[in-house]
Amino acid sequence: MNNLTAIVLAGGQSSRMGQDKALITVQSVPLLQFVCNIAASCADTVYIVTPWPERYEHLVLTGCKFLPEAATQGPLIGFAQGLAEVKTEWVLLLACDLPKLRVEVLQEWAANLDSVPEEAIATLPHHAKGWEPLCGFYRRRCLPPLLEFINQGGRSFQQWLQHHSVQVLSLPTPEILFNCNTPEDLAVIQGEFDDLSPNPSPTRRGA
Ligand SMILES: Nc1nc2c(ncn2[C@@H]2O[C@H](COP(=O)(O)OP(=O)(O)OP(=O)(O)O)[C@@H](O)[C@H]2O)c(=O)[nH]1
Incomplete structure (x- = not known):
């Protein structure tokens, strides 16, 4: 048993993608399956909210447990629902739309959780738009303040995190946070993997 549980969020509208992001495939693997398998390599328990x-x-989600939500009410509420089940000190929270996630980066982050200052409720990547709340680690004890924020009508991770101490996670490369939100994002990803293929498709090359 390690000191980590993972929560993978698979809800929302996928309105920009126009189809359920969790089921779109990159290199023939559905995104949710890809992310869950990485989560399972880092944490003993993986919850899919x-x-x-x-x-x-029908997906291959070995060792993962579903936590069904009554309705899709946004990622903050989905996270709170998952967090209520967590027994370990730390939880890894992941969106299901991260096709460039790398297991070795998460494992290295996880190995350093002991050095996070006690006052920090989370350790997350930070970029120009603020915290990246859906690819990082939270302490289980952040549940009571999170529920209080939600009960007061809060729905934004960024606003909630403003009230708390959060440690920055250093990113070896920003691309691991690439979100696949739109058909254009998907085309970029598929193009990159085609370029890496040892046998590129003749139609693509000839086009
Ligand atoms: N469990 C759960 N996950 C959610 C919910 N809303 C969003 N997510 C997840 O949170 C992550 C980020 O979602 P977004 O891309 O911001 O929102 P979205 O609704 O999925 O997509 P858009 O409609 O295009 O904004 C994805 O992994 C979603 O599956 C929710 O209500 N419940």
């Missing part, structure tokens, strides 16, 4: 467990039952 989703309103639609039946939609994902």
Whole structure:
């Protein structure tokens, strides 16, 4: 048993993508399956918080447990629901739309959690737009203040985190946070993997 649980969020509208992001495939692997398998390499327990467990039952999600939500109410509420089940001190929170996530980066981050100052409730990457709340680590004890924030009508991770001490996670490369939100994002990713393929498709090359 290590000191880590993972929560993967698979809900929301996918309105920019126009289809469920969790099921789009990159190199023939559905995104949710890709992210969950990485999560399972870092944490003993992986919870998938989703309103639609039946939609994902056919995926290979070894060792992962569904936590069904009554409705999709946004990632902050999905996280709170997952966090209520967590027994370990630390939880890794991941969105399901991170096709460039790298297991070795998460494992290195996880190995350094002991050095996070006690006052920090989370350790997260930071970029020009603020914290990246859906690819980082939270202490279980952040649940009571999180519930208080939600009960007061809060729904934004950025606003909630403003009230707390958070340690910055250093990113070896910003691209691991690449979010696949739109068909254009998907085309970029698929193009990159095509370029890496030893047998590139003749139609693509000839086009
Ligand atoms: N469990 C759960 N996950 C959510 C919910 N809302 C968003 N997510 C997840 O949070 C992550 C980021 O979601 P966004 O891309 O910001 O929002 P989205 O609604 O999925 O997509 P858009 O409609 O295009 O904004 C993804 O992994 C979503 O699956 C929710 O209500 N419940």
